[in-house]
Amino acid sequence: MGRIGDRGEMEAFVRAVERGSFSAAARDLKLTPSALSKMVTRLETVLGARLLNRTTRKVTTTVEGALFLARCRRIVAEFEDAEREVGRSRDKPRGKLLMHAGVGFSTHRLVPAMPRFVARYPEVQVELIVEDRDLDVVRNGIDISVRPGLPLDQSLVARKLGEFERVVCASPAYLARHGVPRSPDELSTHACMTISSLPGRSKWPFLTASGRQIFEVIPHLSATSADAVRRFALMGLGIVRMNDFILDEDIRAARLVPVLVDQFYPERNPMHALYPHDRHRLPRVAVMLDFLGEIFGSVSWRSAGAATGRKARLRDRK
Numbered sequence: 493m494g495r496i497g498d499r500g501e502m503e504a505f506v507r508a509v510e511r512g513s514f515s516a517a518a519r520d521l522k523l524t525p526s527a528l529s530k531m532v533t534r535l536e537t538v539l540g541a542r543l544l545n546r547t548t549r550k551v552t553t554t555v556e557g558a559l560f561l562a563r564c565r566r567i568v569a570e571f572e573d574a575e576r577e578v579g580r581s582r583d584k585p586r587g588k589l590l591m592h593a594g595v596g597f598s599t600h601r602l603v604p605a606m607p608r609f610v611a612r613y614p615e616v617q618v619e620l621i622v623e624d625r626d627l628d629v630v631r632n633g634i635d636i637s638v639r640p641g642l643p644l645d646q647s648l649v650a651r652k653l654g655e656f657e658r659v660v661c662a663s664p665a666y667l668a669r670h671g672v673p674r675s676p677d678e679l680s681t682h683a684c685m686t687i688s689s690l691p692g693r694s695k696w697p698f699l700t701a702s703g704r705q706i707f708e709v710i711p712h713l714s715a716t717s718a719d720a721v722r723r724f725a726l727m728g729l730g731i732v733r734m735n736d737f738i739l740d741e742d743i744r745a746a747r748l749v750p751v752l753v754d755q756f757y758p759e760r761n762p763m764h765a766l767y768p769h770d771r772h773r774l775p776r777v778a779v780m781l782d783f784l785g786e787i788f789g790s791v792s793w794r795s796a797g798a799a800t801g802r803k804a805r806l807r808d809r810k
Contacts, residue, residue: 499571502564504531505543509561512550585775586615592629593638596718597763597788598622600738602638605787609780616776624689630768635777637766638784640735648766651781653788657758659736660696661748665728673731673751676700676707683712683730687721696733697757704757735761737788763788 507517508528518528536543543557553561593602598620609618621627621634629637629648637648640656666683673679676698686693686709693714695706712730715721718738725732726747732739733756742748765784771777 499568501531501535503568504528505535505557506561506564506568508532508544508551509553509557512552514546514551584615585613585779587774587776588617588619589635589776589780590619590621590633591636591638591780592621592623592627592632592634594624594640595622596624596735596738597638597640599719600741601787602784605783609783612783613776613779616779618780629766635767635771635774636780636784638763639766640761640763642762642764645766647769649769649772650764650766651772651785653763653765653785655760655762656735656737657760658733658756659739659743659750660731660733660752660756661725661739661743661750662731663725663728663747664749666725666730667749667751669728676705676752676755679707679709679731684709685713685721685724685730685732686711687716687718687734688714689716697759698752698755699757700755 504517504521504523507520508514511517511520514525514529514532518525521528523531532544539556539560541556541560542554543560544551545554599622602620606618609616621632626639627634627637629645638653670682673682676696679696684696688711694709694711696709697704697706699705713721713724715724718734721732722734722738722742724730726742731751736743739748743750765781767777767781772781
C-alpha cells in the first residue's frame with residue numbers, strides 16, 4: 493500500500509460525502525469537479541479500495557468508505573485545531589514544550605532562570621528532562637535538547653548559545669590551610685578532585701613557556717556527579733577544575749577562588765541547542781531558544797581584563 497499524498501485528498505473525500513456530490517464539494521473547496529474527482533480517485537488508488545459509489549446525481553459511501561470517513565473526519569478536525577492553535581499563538585506563545593538538558597546546565601543556569609520565563613510566557617507548559625546522557629530528539633518527541641560540545645547528529649539544527657570554559661578553583665579555607673599554587677607543577681602537592689564520569693578527567697591543560705602542556709593530577713577525591721565535586725570544593729577538601737557556568741555563582745560570592753588563572757588553558761567549548769528542522773517556527777520553541785541564549789550569553793566572573801590577558805598569551809604562544 494502506498495501513502496496518502498496530502499490532507500487535501502482527505503478533505504475532498506469528506507466534503508464530497510457531506511455534500512453528496514462532486515460539484516457541490518468542488519464549489520466549497522474552490523476546485524473544479526474534475527480536479528476534486530481526481531483527488532478522490534488518487535486516494536482510492538493508494539488505499540486499494542473503492543470509497544464512493546458514483547452516479548450522475550450523487551455520491552454515497554461504500555462499506556470501506558464509511559469506515560474510512562470517520563477516521564478522515566477526526567484527522568481533518570485535528571489539522572484545523574492545530575492551525576487555529578498556531579494562529580492564536582503567533583502573538584502569545586502557548587502549548588507544551590518538551591526540553592532536554594544536562595544536570596549541570598539545568599541546575600546552575602536553566603532552573604534558576606525559569607521564573608523569568610514563566611512570567612513572560614505563562615501559557616507555555618515546559619516539561620524538562622534532566623539527564624547527562626544524549627537522547628534521541630526525534631524518537632522522544634523532544635522540541636529542544638541543550639548539549640555541550642560539537643553536535644554529532646547532522647539531521648538536527650544546531651543553534652550555538654555561547655561558550656564556556658573550565659576554571660581551576662578552591663575554597664578560601666583550603667587555600668589558607670595549604671597555600672595557593674603558583675605553577676601547575678605544584679598541583680602534585682595539593683589535593684585535586686575530579687569528575688570521574690568525564691573522559692580525560694585527570695589531564696589538566698595549562699599554558700607554559702613552551703606552549704600548551706598537559707599536567708596529570710592524582711585525584712584525592714572523585715565522583716560521577718559534578719555537583720558532588722563542587723560541594724567537596726565548597727567544603728574545603730581540595731582543588732577542582734570544572735565548567736565555569738557551574739561555578740560562576742560560587743566565584744562571584746567568593747565561596748571559591750580561581751587559581752592559576754594566568755596559566756590555565758581556557759578550552760572554550762560551545763553549548764548548542766539542538767532541534768528538528770522547522771521546529772523553531774513554533775512560537776513556543778522560538779521564544780525558548782532566545783531565552784536559552786540570553787541566560788547562557790555571559791558568565792559574570794570573567795573580567796574583561798582577564799579575558800584580554802588570556803587572548804594575548806594564546807596569541808604569543810602560537
